[in-house]
Amino acid sequence: MIGPTPRSVGTPPAHRLPRWVLAFLGFAAALAALVFLSPVFGSVRIPWHVVVAIVLHQVTGGAFPTAPCGSPSFLSLYFFESAVTREGTARLLSGLSTSYGARQCAIWTTIAWDARMPPLLLAVFAGAALGISGGALQGTFRNPLVDPYLLGLSTGAAVGAAVLFTFNLAPAQQAAALPLLAFCGGLVPGLVVYLAARGGGRSVETLLLTGVALNFLFSAILDLLLLYRPSSNINVNFWLLGGLGDASWTHDAIVLSALLLGGTAIGLYGRELNILQLGSDVAESVGVDARRVTRRIVLVTTVLTATAVAFTGVIGFVGLVSPHIARRFVGPDYRRVLPVVALVGAVFLTLSWDIAETVISPIVLPVGIPTAFVGAPFFLYLLYRRRGRAVGGPT
Amino acid sequence: MSGAASSGLRADRATVRYGARVAVRSVSLEVTAGELLALAGPNGSGKSTLLRAMVGLVPLADGTISYDGRTVEVQPLRERARTIGWMPQEEEAGENVSLEQYVEYGRYAHIPPFSAAGAQDRRAVASALAAVDLSRFSDRGMRELSGGERQRARLARVLAQESPVLLLDEATSHLDMGHQLDILARVRSIARQEGRAVVLALHDINLAARFADRVAVLSRGHLVATGPPSEVLSSELFAEVWGVVAQLRRDPTSGLPYLVPELPRAARPSRRPGRSAARVHVVGGGGSASAILRRLSDDGFEVSAGVLHLFDSDTVVADELHVPTALEAPFAPLGADSRRRNGELLDTADAIVVAPFPVGPSNLANLHDLLPRVRRTPIALVAPPSGIPWDYADGAGTAAREALLLAGAESLPGVEAVEGWLRGCLLATVPDDGVPTTRANR
């Protein structure tokens, strides 16, 4: 993998931040900007400065601006008035009626914050979860083509969803039951691989192939279920394509918790992942318990990804492409790659969600479509751009 | 069990199986601190497997491997890594990290779990890099190093582990000669100065003999010999284990033994029944004829040489090739006996080749004795390389040479032309199967 020219440990050039710190800050800034600006996108047009004011107001707990809507305050009124004037809406009365303005602003606040923010945050957290899982798995399996669904997770979760739709379980609480079943379904193949890894003496190639076999098996089970009740086909397929529109604050909190737990656990293995790249024999001779690290990473990524997938459906490419992007900016050291890849995944999925909401507005695309449309060409670009550059020196 | 002398790595009837195949059969040996033990043997003899068993990567089917009395297998990985360092023959390429970062991987077992590398770790890395002479490349990416540099980098990583035991599997196979000797010398000095026990697996038994304190020879999983090099090395052992016939020599400067394999007999063209090979007599001395002797011998000619002085380097080669030689005492002028013997050889030769030997008063007769035969037998004189003086006989050598050439001898520009000339002048007698024949068969 081409990365920046390695610098020796602990001696960055004076007066300049190390490259990985710049990348981290850059992506963090991009993410923050996206979080503030993405609520602009949707079927109802809200001016971007109104959006920013609303988000700021909510995020600071009402401290700033003090009241975008309702009682007057210089800043809020400034934001609102200029927005309203520029919109030139016919529904506006010529003399600005505070109560009408307040009502409109209240509606805009509800749309921008209560309706658009939960899916957006889900994109951020799920994207980070997929990114860091993909990065960790690529390192563990020493294979750049690995994504978080490697071990059968996507098909397992699809089976879980299909079970719900086919047998019409819990029709009254479907909204709550679907993520639960998808989560359980996604865990099953991962747990099988984890138990296989505990058996000892399994190389990473064997685990990889186990995952592939499980993928096929669960795919067949899925097909059987769909055959049994073809009418559930459309529901399952729609879920499979991935969607963030049903997100709620509760979903966000759950995925965030999983991200913090799982991400921390994975991040602690940065040094071990570096050493694993030399092969499990060498790693063990140097003191790294390669099998235990592999097992733990498989377990944590399975749980983390299953949580994300339970609420978002199967979104491809984020887990595959984000690690490559992160490595291009940060180099091959996993201690630095893992924090950055979480940010990259978050940015990628958030951008895709914005595209999904905007491109054929007011219809919202399933978010798996823009990630593939953006991710695939970008991935090809990365691959073929690499070929043209030779690594200096003999090999 | 205590005291520095008895601490060390010990294999006790270690047996390793891969399925039904036994890779290492009941091997018992011991390496003490400060000692360099070379593990020699042909491919597939079990050297790598034994080293892997010593570091705990493959399980033992029988026997134990222990360090300082404690079995290696039960030690936790981090403790084992601080005790035993293993350098594999090959490893996966890995990412393009900096060399310094790579060597720091060897410090993993010394760095506490949630800490960064400390000053002691950095010092270990720096001295490991210095030991393999790669300090100036510490910023380079691993993928930018050559094969030899990467091998040294691997060794540095293992050295950085600062383990009392070092297991090196073919640590020098990709290196050029200079680096090989250098690295092995450094490894030996590290072993002695730092009191480490080093096991070095090599396929080159001569290198093993040169640097190791003791040599252990493995053949098909069995330990067939252990001991100091001078005791272990022998032609019989070499033939038995490697299946190659070799001569045991002793290095004059160090007194250490080394083995020189003979060329496999099959390289020589086989004799046709009913025919004998052509006879060529080579005149030389001072090392000028060595190459010619070897070549003609390889090509299947029956070679003789003379008159050569004892202890001349050409004599050594002739002796080695079992070439009939007319000999004279060192530095003595050619006497009647040696000249008569030489004459016999000359008269029975189908062709005579004169190497560009330095001519002095003592061997001038070599040229004079050729004159009577110049009409009967094809003679070729290889021209001496220009610019190098060869006539130490006040011009008598040059005169003799001129005389021979005038009388019909050929002049050849160099050693390479000899074979061509020989085949040419024997052409009329060379049948289609290409084996030169004697005059008797024409």
Place this chain on the structure above:
Amino acid sequence: MSLNPSSAGPRNVSGSVFLVAILITAGVAVAATAGYYTLFPAAVGGPPGPHVTVLDDSDRTVTAPVNATRIVVLAPNVMDLVYRLNLRDRVVGIGCTTGIAGGMLNEYTPNQTTDWNLTPAMCITDFPTLDTETIANLSTQLVLASTLTYASDVATLTDTFHIPVVILAPADLGGIITDVRLLAELFPVVGTTALSLEAHLGAILNNASDLVTSLSYNDTPAPSVLLTYYFYEDGYGAYGQNSFGESLVALAGGNSISSNLTFEYADLNATVVLSDQPNVILYGTSWNDEWIVDGQDPGAWTSSAPYWSQLNGTKIPVDVTLITEPDASMIFYLPWLEHWFYPTIVPAPLA
């Protein structure tokens, strides 16, 4: 350099340290979430004014403002009732399939758009996703939906935007009268209109059932009927058990040949139709062949419906909305069905 293999080295990462780190992170995450919800509790409360609580067709208890002035209607059959109850002026938005060519006309026939005075500006996308944001942006006070609306969209409207949603989904013709009553509860201002509509519809249904009773009492044979709204290559779209289509046929005194099918909207194999040879075939015609609108153009039926020429029963084209949208218009059409089923006994209704 000294080697000290026996000096105190770093401890192993024990599993317990790992676990403790995870638990601490978990605690922090949970505390943060709890803190958030404490500091920013979900806003509660709807628009001011009097409210009424009703039970809708999906057994949901809904509290809505009385006589709401801004309502959104998501299905044509609901629109029919809304119009007949003089509530059209309160409608600020209608559900349309805007993404597909044809726009509003994918869901409303040209007659419906003129009769009800609908304009494309009123359209709110409802397929494949419902544009809840626009509904909110219109300051909607009440949404009248059908069973075609996704539960998740209903949840978004009620939980995120606090806009009450009433689902009107009559399962049979009697359910249409129930819906009239439901709308009367929500809009007391149309009380009298609702009552008279209710009476009128009730009278038709009562007459129909009386007719059926007397016909069977006289042992008049009931005709076998195929009620179909769509054809495809080897079959016909028909109504199965417990559907309003089945109840329509039954109330008019017919025997639907598809009533044994399990699903409400069922596919009937053309060969079955051919062998059953129903006496009366009512087929739904529409102004276009777009897939989203039921029915096909009359010419298409006669030329392409499977085995059409070999079906010997009386074939009667019907405006497809009258047999696919359960509303008052469907009940008003009932006398015509009675006439077609028993042409000799029941005269054609007056225009």
